[in-house]
Amino acid sequence: QSVLTQPPSASGTPGQRVTISCSASGSNFGNNYVYWYQQLPGAAPKLVIYRNSQRPSGVPDRFSGSKSGTSASLAISGLRSEDEANYYCAAWDDSLRGVFGGGTKLTVL
Amino acid sequence: QVQLQESGPGLVKPSETLSLTCTVSGGSINGFYWSWIRQPPGMGLHWIGHVYYTGSTNYNPSLGRRVAISMDTSKRQFSLNLSSVTAADTAVYFCARVSLSGYPEYYDHWGQGTLVIVAS
Numbered sequence: 066q067s068v069l070t071q072p073p074s075a076s077g078t079p080g081q082r083v084t085i086s087c088s089a090s091g092s093n094f095g096n097n098y099v100y101w102y103q104q105l106p107g108a109a110p111k112l113v114i115y116r117n118s119q120r121p122s123g124v125p126d127r128f129s130g131s132k133s134g135t136s137a138s139l140a141i142s143g144l145r146s147e148d149e150a151n152y153y154c155a156a157w158d159d160s161l162r163g164v165f166g167g168g169t170k171l172t173v174l
Numbered sequence: 175q176v177q178l179q180e181s182g183p184g185l186v187k188p189s190e191t192l193s194l195t196c197t198v199s200g201g202s203i204n205g206f207y208w209s210w211i212r213q214p215p216g217m218g219l220h221w222i223g224h225v226y227y228t229g230s231t232n233y234n235p236s237l238g239r240r241v242a243i244s245m246d247t248s249k250r251q252f253s254l255n256l257s258s259v260t261a262a263d264t265a266v267y268f269c270a271r272v273s274l275s276g277y278p279e280y281y282d283h284w285g286q287g288t289l290v291i292v293a294s
Binding site: 066096098100102109110112115116144151153155157160161162163164165166167168 | 209211220221223232233235268270278279282284285286287
């Protein structure tokens with residue numbers, strides 16, 4: 066079974082740079098891509114990074130992603146209060162089943 | 175623009191079947207995976223499964239034979255049935271569209287989510 070592991074929490078002060086990790090284990094993943102979603106309270110998730118490091122239009126360039134081997138990271142620079150949210154990494158396993166990380170609650174102090 | 179809307183009962187009794195429908199407006203049904211994802215209160219996202227526009231399906235093995243997802247392209251709807259529910263199935267249920275590029279990619283459109291409580 067494919068598993069994505071994230072830290073439960075992260076924090077930073079306004080203007081800081083924070084990173085959230087996502088580690089893959091278990092059976093193989095499909096296309097080797099990791100996706101990142103931001104979920105504000107009471108809302109549906111929103112895509113902020115696709116294909117490890119690509120930013121959808123409309124997502125600030127403060128958001129960046131990277132992947133090396135079985136580990137991926139989401140970085141947010143110039144942290145702002147509106148970045149406070151839950152962040153989830155996601156991928157597809159080699160049976161084309163969706164997998165989500167457990168989520169990281171980002172607090173802006 | 176593409177919009178998804180979940181509908182169905184907000185309260186289901188234990189051991190009964192949870193049934194939800196997602197109605198898609200705008201855009202094409204063809205060429206996409208259509209997913210159900212759930213989120214227990216205060217917890218993370220869990221992939222339930224998806225249906226391809228052709229009707230083929232894939233499910234989270236943790237749900238065993240309890241889950242079934244079907245597609246009705248003429249109504250622009252896809253549905254979730256989860257049988258023998260327990261309190262552990264209490265969650266916000268989201269429907270979502272999966273973008274494809276020869277391979278499933280990301281969830282690019284989501285419904286607002288609907289809370290389903292399992293209780294007697």
